[in-house]
Amino acid sequence: MSKHTIIEGIAAPLPIANLDTDQIIPKQFLRGIDKAGLDRGILYDLRFDGQGHPRPDFVLNQPAYVRAPILLGGANFGCGSSREHAVWGLQQFGVRAVVASSFGEIFYSNAMNNGLMLAIVSEEEMQRLFAEAAEAAAAASPVQVRIDVEQLQVHSATGSAGFTLSERHRRMFMDGLDMLGASLQHLPAIQAFAERWHEANPWLKNVAGAARARIDRPAGASGG
Structure with a gap:
């Protein structure tokens, strides 16, 4: 814009x-x-x-x-x-x-x-x-x-x-x-908050990625 x-x-x-x-x-x-x-x-x-x-x-x-x-x-x-x-x-x-x-x-x-x-x-x-x-x-x-x-x-x-x-x-x-651009002006603060949150709640980090990995894992493969 x-x-x-x-x-x-x-x-x-x-x-x-x-x-x-x-x-x-x-x-x-x-x-x-x-x-x-x-x-x-x-x-x-x-x-x-x-x-x-x-x-x-x-x-x-x-x-x-x-x-x-x-x-x-x-x-x-x-x-x-x-x-x-x-x-x-x-x-x-x-x-x-x-x-x-x-x-x-x-x-x-x-x-x-x-x-x-x-x-x-x-x-x-x-x-x-x-x-x-x-x-x-x-x-x-x-x-x-x-x-x-x-x-x-x-x-x-x-x-x-x-x-x-x-x-x-x-x-x-x-x-x-636009709204996205305005939000990205606060990117450092957003990233800092995310880091603090994941340090306090590590089991919530990248939940979607972990779920995707389990879905894509070949049948019979062992998981961590």
């Missing part, structure tokens, strides 16, 4: 309250065993009609908003089931951040642990951003938004709004770390 503190670009307005993860990535796109191709399913039923034709009135199908790096979402964005695919798919689709007044709790954790920035601003500020986006669209000039992760500010032409992050999430994002 790359290091960054600024996310900026066109912001696509998606003022749909309670947009859940089943809508963000429908179940038929979850059949694979890896993350490949999840972008094809992002907001599929909003982007396409029943015959699979693009809906021209949907914001992300409009030329000005194709591959917009920022979404302006409605309240409780990402509620519903806990599928992490919603985050992976949005990232594959080119989304780097979502600004909304609230998010589904599990979606929020999944996003922050995978480097998808979520900025929670007040409902009043969201309505200002939506109004700005509507005026910009009427003028055929999509709204531009700048998210400063270090200063915890969302900037646009009509104003700025603060947002909050835990220091852990803020540092993870600024340092380009």
